Amino acid sequence: MTLRIAVPNKGALSVAASEILREAGYRQRSDNKELALIDAENGVEFFYLRPRDIALYVGEGTLDVGITGRDLLLDSGATATEVMQLGFGRSRFHFAGPAGEFTTLEQLSGKRIATSYVGVVEAFLAARGIDASVTRLDGAVETSIKLGVADVIADVVETGSTLRAAGLATFGEVILDSEAVMIARGDSDIEGFEIFRRRVEGVLVARSFVMMDYDIEQTSLERAAGLAPGLEGPTISPLGKEGWVAVRVMVPRAGSQRLMDDLYEVGARAILLTDIHACRL
Ligand SMILES: Nc1ncnc2c1ncn2[C@@H]1O[C@H](COP(=O)(O)OP(=O)(O)OP(=O)(O)O)[C@@H](O)[C@H]1O
Ligand SMILES: O=P(O)(O)OC[C@H]1O[C@H](OP(=O)(O)OP(=O)(O)O)[C@H](O)[C@@H]1O
Ligand SMILES: [Mg+2]
DSSP states (O other): OOEEEEEEOSSTTHHHHHHHHHHTTOOOOSSTTOOEEEEGGGTEEEEEEOHHHHHHHHHHTSSSEEEEEHHHHHHHTOSEEEEEEOSOSOEEEEEEEETTTOOSGGGGTTOEEEESOHHHHHHHHHHHTOOOEEEEOSSOTTHHHHTTSOSEEEEEESSSHHHHHTTEEEEEEEEEEEOEEEEEESSOOOTTHHHHHHHHHHHHHHHHEEEEEEEEEGGGHHHHHHHOOOSSOOEEEEOSSTTEEEEEEEEESTTHHHHHHHHHHTTOEEEEEEEOOOOOO
8 A cells, every 4th residue: 555645746845845755754856857756655645746737636546645735735625625734835825906006905895806716715715705717827826916907916025036027016905824734535435544654744844843951950950840841741760860861842943042041041051052963752
């Protein structure tokens, strides 16, 4: 039984997706013309596909698991479910128009909207009871306004530089916050999936946590443990110094320098930070 996994073949998600899989111990293609790759040792096969199509393959059950964008999953209407946020490929989905012309979503009424995400836009308009026409374009939607094909666009915004260059500005609230996600079929308990899920989760944890070691006097331990409680609780070992203990605890990478300052303040010494390379929670 081989777990069949869909991976973005190009575009904004492809490099980071393969990187996370490689870190999780899987083989990845070395040539981006390869369309599929069997990793027999790990019992998985990877299929390199357009991220927009990945939700459909997984939803239909042709493939077991996939990596794609949350916005693309929702846009496709596929029945696959999001099982894990992967922390890369972040973007926001926005309406945008000529700078200064639009301020509220009510102004969308009766307008022509160009987008590559017709599913997301139509669902949003329907939920708000806004009547507007939606045109599907494959890309470069920013140009459609200048060419007179649309009044407004709805598109992915990452840094905002593409919009600025086109003289456009977002208006209204964010329609959708997106990032790369792992998707699977909601109903099934696919063999091998749980191992795959845990391996990828291990990479994310290893990226976002570090290991902290320190020595402290027994009498100050409670205060220190309050600052850094760890996942289950700190590991406390005897130290070759009367009244002192050695403590080991996993802490979030973000804020770890500040935490070292705070631990020092309450009496911790020889505080060490080390990277975690892999992990199973
Ligand atoms: N700067 C960005 N441009 C486009 N998509 C981005 C960006 N940052 C993150 N994403 C996310 O990547 C996914 C789109 O990937 P996809 O490969 O379809 O688009 P792309 O990089 O624009 O590729 P292409 O336009 O060449 O088909 C979406 O989930 C989107 O939210
Ligand atoms: O906010 P930014 O950082 O500028 O990124 C957002 C832009 O990037 C994407 O376009 P892409 O380069 O994929 O071209 P496309 O329109 O042909 O898909 C997206 O469609 C926006 O145009
Ligand atoms: Mg694009």
